[in-house]
Amino acid sequence: MTIASASAPDLPAADAATGHRLRVVLVGTQHPGNIGSAARALKTMGLARLVLVAPEKAPNAESSALAAGADDVLQAAEVHATLADAVADCRLVLGCTARSRRVSLEELSPRAAAPRAVAAAAAGGEVALVFGRERTGLDNDELQLCHAAIHIPANPDYSSLNLAAAVQVVAYEVRLALMGDAAPPAGSSDRGHATVSADTADPRDEPATHAHLEGLFAQLADTLDEIDFHKGRAPESAMRKLRRVFLRADLDVREVRLLRGVLADAQRMARMAGHDGA
Template sequence: MTPPDRIRIVLVGTQHPGNIGSAARAIKTMGLSRLVLVAPEKPLDIEAHALAAGADDVLSAAVHHASLADALADCRLVLGCTARSRRVALDELLPRDGAARAVAAAGDGAEVALVFGRERTGLSNDELQLCHAAVHIPANPEYSSLNLAAAVQVLSYELRLALLAAQPDDSGGAGRADPPASHAELEGFFGQLAGTLDAIDFHKGRAPDSAMRKLRRLFLRAELDVREVRLLRGILADADRMAMLAGQRR
């Protein structure tokens, strides 16, 4: 069973069958297939299949439950997609962070659910109590009304990105092909970078401390791996050599 097969999209108390069809289309376009319906107000109809736009297989395979607790019984991670103004104290995640957490759990063999509430009222506080964390889409605060299927599309897209990032690369390894650079390797690179900037007169008489602080922050944010540090140090070595040759010509 692959990680996408362990991730289910759960719609609770959906009022309009068309939204279920649109949600099915949204998840299928992002490589997901598991749709769970909890006590929808109306059965699936022609509109649902029309708006599914070819995702009829997802609709046909949708699992129905009478309660959210039943739908989540075998899950080890449950993320509730909701607005912020709730009285239930839950960790709040942005969609990208929630997707990363979901994919990591699914990669470890856990069953994962992303739960979406009713079109008008969302998830109740009792339903949120069943979730391990909340996912909040940072929409425009002056107009934050987001259609149910649109919200499903946003989260499904983030899940897609996280799943692609977790796939093995061409070299056969999972995730990064090379280990992250060690502290000593980074400090060696920074030392060489400082020397090269001096050699090419980058600072033009200005104190180098401010520029080096900014460059350190930039490269530390990039979370360089061992191979990337080697590449950058090779570039610096060539820059040093060219600076030396230019000095000799002068």
């Protein structure tokens, strides 16, 4: 059964361009039908970019049937082997997930997350809204790649929410934000969350992408090992905390280069000290 909805106004060209910088990423989807239903959910809300990460089964006839006319969204879906590849060029990555006790992330409701995502996209950044597997959601390594978590406040006595339904909830809030019907995010004047004119943006201060930050984090982890920072302790806890510190800093490309230069010198000095002590 198809439920008719009230006709929504078309988005202005500028807002449509902003919407095109928003992608919905489905990780490890187990049922091809959910891919089609997610495509339908996106098209209903005026969104078009669907990305699949290592789906267990490729989209098939069931996907097309449940897309119910959103075949263009389904057929244009990109496929990546890993989440890191799928969000490498993104400025902001928000993971839709149940609360996690092991990975501490800022938690946002869909209503708070949508204007933040739209503001980052309006500023020229690529934004990913990430959804996990139907049964198990996103794993801890995947959550580490997210800047914040979206938590849908479902009924605690029955919190099982279908994947496509979760996509629909978030996509609806994104559409409201694109139409200007959502409140601006807290701290919307901060860099990365404000609309920046292409005429006034300094190209040297281009915001760091997800790939830039992951490169920094990998070099930081290597450096901490080389200077024996952990002293026998497990490194995971310290790295989780350091990732949060740098993510809050909202680094640009030049700042990442500077930090990586500092780390490179620290690594060089550690190697020299190792040779001198040999």
